[in-house]
Amino acid sequence: MPRLPRFNRLRTRLTVLYMGLFGIALLLAAVAIFNAVGSSARKVVRNEMTASGAVYGQIWASRSDQLQQGAAVLARDYGFREAVATGDEATVRSALDNLRSRQGVDGALMLGVDGYAAATGLNLDAPTLDTLFAGLDRDGVEAGVLTIDGQPYQVVAAPVMAPVLIGWVVFAERLDAAQMRNLEGLSAIPLSASVIVGANAAATDRGTAIVPTAEGPSMRLARPLPSLDRATPAALVLTYPLSRALKPYEPLFLSLTIIGIAGIALLMGGTWLLSLSLTRPITALDDAVHGLQRGEYVEAPVTSSDEIGRLASSFNAMVGDLRDREARLTHMALHDQETGLPNRLALERRAGAVAGGWVLLFGVERFEVVRNAIGYDSMARLIGALGRRIEALADGEPVARVGAGVLGLVVEAADADEAVALAERLVGAAQEPVIINGAPVDITVTVGVADRGRSGSDLASPVDRAAIALDQARAAKRHVAAFDPAVYGDPAGNLSLISELMTALRGGEVTLAYQPKYDFRAERVTGVEALMRWTHPRRGFVPPDLFIGMAEETGHIRPLTEWAIDRAIEDQRTLSAAGHDLLVSVNISGRLLADESFADLAIAAVTSAGARLCFEITETAVMTNPETALRIVSRFADAGISISLDDYGSGLSSLAYLKQIRADELKIDKAFILGLDQSARDGLLVKSTIDLAHGLGLKVTAEGVETPTALALLRGMGCDLAQGYLIGRPVSLSAMIERLAEQPQARGKTAVG
Incomplete structure (x- = not known):
């Protein structure tokens, strides 16, 4: 038996099935755990970032208040206001520098409503001053973010009143990386803080969101900050990579992975052993079934009492029944049931x-x-x-x-x-x-x-x-x-001739030969017997007894006989035209003496042509179906067709049928004539037959005349006609006409030969 692919085995499929189911369950569990851990981690990070954002907001507000209070102290100082009002720039700068040092800010600025500006620690260009002035004067923002030299600054301002508004004291503190690290240190988790300004700040989503970063997916919290530039919004952004949040769970994931691999390996081994115990008897049963298909009566081993064991027992019982049944069938096929x-x-x-x-x-x-x-x-x-x-x-x-x-x-x-x-x-x-x-x-x-x-x-x-x-x-x-x-x-070869016979008739391969019949009283030939001859293109001469007998057996005798009658009528016309008025005899098969339609056709052909034909029939043909045969013979006689009883004496001749047949001639079989000059018994039988026929009003023709002695004896016995090789062999129509032309008209011995 050819080995099947391993995946087509039940053992492999069971193992793969259970491993697949366990793997899917394990994968689903891992996904659920990972999602739960990730969700929990994201929730913790989100809460921490929200809390940190709130703390950052408070710190921002507290620092803004602190700076604003320091600026307010300077703005209410009478000497500072007087210096500003009198344009004492040295005093103004000194006061600003002194206060900047005490507050620990990066820059201090006095900005007047008339455009006057005095700064320490900062170098503001005109556009920046315009932006600051617009934010303070037009928008009324006293604390916010301002971009100076491309760097964001936390800016607070306090108005200077004398007693009307004459300007603002402004403090600016750089929001650089160091400042952000200070803020990050206040969080319980290692957040990353940054301040963004401009379009990025405007496009940043508010609240928490997961965004891609260089460290992978990260949680981000964006809080808006006030800005002194309406066109340049600002925001505080806190980010935290989720990988950091999941890092504490990596040992858990590793443990789960090891447990899963070990579980799969354990399940594979257990399933393989279980499937092996289940499939081993099934495999043995499958081998037994294939052996049974090959005709081998192989029994399957019974290794258990469960369903598989009972199935194997039933299979073995079936094999035994099949073996017994085949033995009985084989015996029946090879033995006769009766004996x-x-x-x-x-x-x-x-x-x-x-x-x-x-x-x-x-x-x-x-x-x-x-x-x-x-x-x-x-x-x-x-x-x-x-x-x-x-x-x-x-x-x-x-x-x-x-x-x-x-x-x-x-x-x-x-x-x-x-x-x-x-x-x-x-x-x-x-x-x-x-x-x-x-x-x-x-x-x-x-x-x-x-x-x-x-x-x-x-x-x-x-x-x-x-x-x-x-x-x-x-x-x-x-x-x-x-x-x-x-x-x-060679019956098979002879049988093939019948299929060629009809073609031979149409192709002229079949002809009629004529054997003369000598009349003792007229001392000349007065009749001929038509005999069929077939010259096959490959086999040559085919004996008449062969193809006529087979034509009778196969049903082809009727068209053959009809052709012979038509040809005999035509040849008789040819003989008559040559000056020879002869009676032409045609042999009629006994099988046709029960065919009324053949009788109709034959009678019509003979009477319409006015031909003188004699139908030669055998007595045994009449004995086969006497009632129909005698009726058809009578129809032939009534139509003027002579009837000749052929081969008389060769069968079981019956006087009862002989007296009923309306015959004109009786032909003695050649078996009696050939030994006529040697056997007195044959002579006695021939003489008695001649006398019997004459007594019934029949002419007598002797067949097989081959010696002058036999011819002389027949003449002496009163025989009417002689036929045989001594008289003449069967010849073609043209040869027969030549022979008849040479026949003497006078009576004498020379009429024969």
């Missing part, structure tokens, strides 16, 4: 297995008569008893029943003579009476003997050859006969 003897198939197998074997077929003669006398059951017992008797005589060689009354066995023999001698010994001992129902039954047996035959022969089966030998023995009236291929001939 229990081996049958023809068993005999053919035996013949093929025995080297140098010869087949002997024993045919019981008068089988139907004996069977009808003793009954079917008794006949079966008789055949069985005869078979066992022959088997005992053949030293235990099994005897088979080949047909209803035919038994056969295989014997070893060096040649045909030895096989025939053995068959004669067996047939002599086998013909002892058989006791059936307490009474002896006499039997007669005929034996046919045959060897295997040539390879590729149409009769390669020795049983077929022995059956033909049996028929040949019966035909020769012998008890034993070996197969004679010469007598058998």
